[in-house]
Amino acid sequence: MAPEPTLRLDWDDLKLFVEIARTGTLTAAAERLRLSQPTAGRRLRGLEEAIGAALFQRTPAGFRLTDEGEAMLVHAEQMAEEAVALQRKLIGGARGLEGVLRLSTSDWVSSRVLAAPLAGFAIEHPGLVVEVLADSRLYDLQRREADLVLRFxxxxxxxxxxxxxxxxxxxxxxxxxxxxxxxxPRASGDGNGHRLVTMNSALDQLPDVAWLRGRWPAALPAFRSNNREAQGAACVAGAGLAVLPRVIGDQLPLARLESEAPPPRDLWLGYHQDLRRLRRLRTLVDMLVAALPPEL
Incomplete structure (x- = not known):
């Protein structure tokens, strides 16, 4: 009797399948895996041909798993989690001061707070590269999307x-x-006649946004953005009142209204416990703690 044909699956294609299932779009999955969209599309088609079934239904709202895709995802995610866990264990045992560290934080923290100490770190440790992922997305430490995350x-x-x-x-x-x-504005009881430069509606529950809205409830929004640097630029241009981190606002040609003090916020640092013995990560964390004051 002839042997049954062996199905050979490429692990990189399975990773792509898992990312598409998680993100819902080919574009987002390709960005996470640093692939071009045509390459990601070609790999997905190759995987579906190897499986002999469509894994996703293409809809205007994004990619939806088929029944075959749902069945495959259970096993593919288990494989992905085991692979990432093994990678963390192997990397966590590394002792050298060479390689790449991926650090995730917001855009303004990366430029206003971290850029200078990281530049010094690069000069002192030429074998190390710190790759900064500067956006608002919360990167997943379990999946090792980043090695070190700073967030609020x-x-x-x-x-x-x-x-x-x-x-x-x-x-x-x-x-x-x-x-x-x-x-x-301090002469106004409710902010009538004033305008505000603030966060966009998706972030209107942040403490500084709530403080600004509560302090001057009659003030009208003039400019909204999820980017602090853009808010600072709009404030400089005279669009309205803005609550800004002092590391941004104090460097701009703006008047700081001293008697009004929005609440401070804590920035948290985190990494996966499997990397706690990784020498290059410990060296980076120690440098950041030593280089920066506890309050900015």
Whole structure:
């Protein structure tokens, strides 16, 4: 009797399948795996041909798993989790000061807080490369999307080593031209006649946004953005009052309204416990702690 044909699957194609299932789009999965969209599409087609079934239904809302895809995802995710866990264990045992570290944080923290100490770190350790992922997405430490994450909310996993890293101070700012045009907001009871530069609606529950809205409920929004640097630029241009991190606002040609103090926020540092013995990661964390004051 002839032997049954052997199905050979490429692990990189399975990783792509898992990412498409998680993100819902080919484009997002390709970005996470650093593939071009045509390459990702070609790999997915090759995988489906090897399986002999469609794994996704292509819809206007994104990729939806077929029944065959649902069955395959259970096993593929288990394989992905085991592979990442093995990778963390192997990397966590590494002792040298060479290689790449992926650090995730927000755009303004990377440029205003970390850029200078990281530049010094690069000079001192030429065999190490720190790759900064500067965006608002919360990267997954379990899946090793990043080695080190700095973010404004504590980490929830019991396998994450975390600490309060920095306390970030905020202040209320206005351009001199705005104050000449609209007056000092501190003389207004509810902010009537004033305009606000603030976060977009998806982030309107942040403490500084709630503080600004509660302090001057009658003030109208003038400019919204999820980018602090863009808010600072709009404030400089006279669009309205803005709450900014002091590491941004104090460097701009703005008036800081001293008597108004929004609440500070804690920046948390975290990494997976499997990497706690990774010398290059410990060296980076120790450098950041030593180089930066506990409050900015």
């Amino acid at each position: 909310v504590p980490f929830s996993g019991s396998d994450i080593v975390q600490r309060r890293f920095l306390r970030i101070r905020y202040a209320l700012y206005a351009a001199p031209a705005y104050l000449e045009r609209c007056g000092d």
